[in-house]
Amino acid sequence: MKRFTDLYWRLDATTSTNEKVAALRDYFATAPHADAACALAVLSGGRQMRSVSSGLLREWAAAATGLPAWMVEECYAHVGDLAETLALLLPDPSAAGEGDGASLADVMQTTIHDLRGASEERKREVVAGVWGRLAPRERIVWHKLLTGGCRVGVSKTLVARALAEVAGVDQAVMAHRLMGDAVADGAAFARLLDPAPTDADSRRPYPFFLASALERSTVGEVAEDLGPLAEWQAEWKWDGMRAQIVRRGGDATVWSRGEELVSDAFPEIAAAAARLPPGTVLDGELLAVREGTLLGFGSLSKRAGRVRVTKKILEEIPCLFVAYDQLEAGGEDLRDRPLAERREMLERLVTTPFDATPAGFPAEAGRLFLSPLVIADSWDGLAGLRAGSRARGVEGLMLKRRNSPYGVGRTRGDWWKWKIEPLEIDAVLLYAQAGHGRRAGLHSDYTLGLWQDGRLVTVAKAYSGLSDDEIVEIDRIVRATTLEKHGPVRICQPTLVMQLAFEGVARSTRHKSGLAVRFPRIVRWRRDKEPAEAGTLADLERMIDAGR
């Protein structure tokens, strides 16, 4: 535990990539494998189950410190991070020192994993034991492990780099090994460091190549930045779930971009994939489509979250796979070949294009489709097609350089997202809540409202996309114009106008306004506007059609 605590604080203390890699390397080279496996799971941000709820912890902390519950809440709202709040509030451990010397793996097992499903009294006993034992700097790390929010600001790429250095293998090999099944124990971690290729490599997908958003998005700018259209392949940008189909040896698997095996959540896709020739890997998008309507990402994540998919779910949320790249054929890695060549091979393998017009949505024709190309003879022509994205239920265009290899991670230059402009409306800040993490203690989550019959009605809760300086300034205004406080939420006098961007509007019975906006976020603080100049509910309602 001490070694991992040291790693945590070493990572926390630096912003330099090299120093972070060095810290990781030192840790992985010296930690016992069982500990290293635990640490890796934590650093990779794998979903950690909460074994004790945050509410219970705060309740117990109130009892342990003798503070009223509201004071613990007040502190939490100010600090913005539960693990840190608790570490700061709890009395110093009775036996002062650096904890009990237990290994990370032991601590994880006995004080975290074993608590799952345990009785409340048992949990409380264990938590109290840890509180009495760990030094404050260990406590904060332990709380983060316990509450499943141990983010330390290291990317998977950095972890792969450090591990590759420790194992003495190529970074790409390590990235590949890190995908797939979690490194569950010391033996698995030892295999990870094996300098020779391993058997389990066979089912692994390739690291996903990720597109970047274009920095400038008018037609003229895009043409200027990307050069001749002939060098580019355009496709729709689907609102689905990125996935790879891996058909090797005896079976076929489906992998999400989160590097999770999702075959069980998408059995119909896995079954269709099994009919592909062995030694095939396809990159594409899972889409949910029912009765000629794209269901969108929300429905898909409902599917992905299931351990077992029932027949009912299969019928409610039918899925298909739209392939846009082929990464392996006949067992051969195609990633270094140019996209145009890979595309030709893909078109020979998957022949039915997925037609993204409502009339063209397939019924039950099959599960594997080809992502169609979007053809235009000029950037202007392409921009014209892009303008129809919303009506098609897509988010805009993907632009891929025809002669580019399939890269790793988010390497800029070859794959671009050219998303459609969001819908926008000016709304008034009504409530503010303190943020977390880097924005801890600052009021940075806002609830915004629009006018209706002379009153402001809340329509969206949005995180601020404003600069740190602006957030600090708004925080001050929020504090000074607070009308009422409800725990961490402040109801403010309506004085601030924000430009709210969102992807669509739909009718909703769950919202007071009767409307729900998709992906709301604040793009600008309209200092130039008075609340009276903000938009109305009727304005928003008119956008329902625009969003279709």
Next chain:
Amino acid sequence: MRDLLELTPEGLYCPQGDFHVDPWRRVPRAVITHAHADHARAGCDRYLCSSAGKLVLRSRIGAGSPIDTLRFRESVSFNGVRVSLHPAGHLLGSAQVRIEHGGLTWVVSGDYKLQADPTCEPFEHVECDVFVSESTFGLPVYRWQEPEGIAAEINAWWRANRDAGRTSVLLAYSLGKAQRLAAMVDPSIGPIMAHGAVMKLVEAYRSSGVRLPPIDRVPPRARRVGDGRGLVIAPPSVLGGSWLRLFGESSVALASGWMMLRGVRRRRGFEKGFAVSDHADFPGLLTAIDASRAGRVLVTHGFSEPLARFLRETRGLDATVLPTRFTGESSPDAAEKAEGEAVDDDPETLTEAVEADADFGIGEPS
């Protein structure tokens, strides 16, 4: 019956004795707890402060207005109101103002701390009926480490930087904190240097009889200073400017109570922060309030709402919020924001200096 002190648009006022304590506007007679800008405004007709704090106050308000002084625990009478000053432990000469009349005693504590500080007189517990307390760090997450521990941390950081050939730049408020830090660190590690704004007050401290280690002034128009061994003490306002480039490779740390919070330190982009403050931490506030034996407590300057509620619920005290001109809760971000030469602001309490006085009204606490 009228209270001994009342809140007026000018600040706290004693009608019977006709004087203000730490007024926000120009008044005929100002009794000053300490020389930080949110407590001592220039332009009053007459000042009264502790004799220990006179030189520091003079350096802040300029020549012109006369400053009367009282030694600690010595008293003076204004129209039958007895006024005496008692050490607040916040910085050199900082005082609590004890006001007694008609059998009732008020103590306005100003900013205070209970921790040991080699550059000023230790806080003195004064019993009273009504205690006016700050609450800058009035949440239980704020508990300071012992000064020896902090000094050891700063020394270790300085030593490691020196060994790596990096100058150590320690940002701290130029009045009080900077001098305290200079007195806390181990001068055998290397040379200590200070920014001009800090130096001015170092001189005032020395002239007042405070012993400080040798400190060199960073020359105003130098091109390159030091050889990577030194410790430079400077106000946070140097951040973002070119001044820091004088030292070549350096490690910059902020010394502030807000550095207690990891989120604040990260947001402000400091790799290193030292949670050292000249304000009382939460246990310190409670100790001072309890020791005052006051039945009524007015909480101001910080986390006043939660602290007042805590005092009501856990101690049954008549505790309420005393609104200040410095809005709401202190915010860790506005704290050291450079406003030109930020020598005028107490970084840990001053959140928003409302410039124009004209339309400022004292209303209900917001």
